[in-house]
Amino acid sequence: MPIFEFQCEECGEIFEELILGNTDEEILCKKCKSPKVKKLISQVAFKSGSKFVSSLGSVCSTCKGGTCSSCH
Ligand SMILES: [Zn+2]
Known part of the structure; x- marks a missing residue:
């Protein structure tokens, strides 16, 4: 959307x-109703970007697979 x-x-x-x-x-x-508005950085893209990073889960130093409790 x-x-x-x-x-x-x-x-x-x-x-x-x-x-x-x-x-x-x-x-x-x-x-x-003022037309003087500026576009901000898309919050939608920002959200999906952070979800993408967390779903990778490759930065965990405990299990290295994104499956332990410290990954979340
Ligand atoms: Zn306003």
């Missing part, structure tokens, strides 16, 4: 917006 996170430069509100193809569409602040 192409969900992007935006922050309003007027009031500082942070909100998520579902973008369907047309990225030129004007995004308005959910709170004050």
Whole structure:
């Protein structure tokens, strides 16, 4: 799902917006309706990235396989 996170430069509100193809569409602040919003680094990509790292489990020095309790 192409969900992007935006922050309003007027009031500082942070909100998520579902973008369907047309990225030129004007995004308005959910709170004050200001068009002065900036796109933040995708929280969705950040989450899936951290999940990817933890699923590898290769950094554990105890079992080296990601299966012991210290891996989680
Ligand atoms: Zn705002």
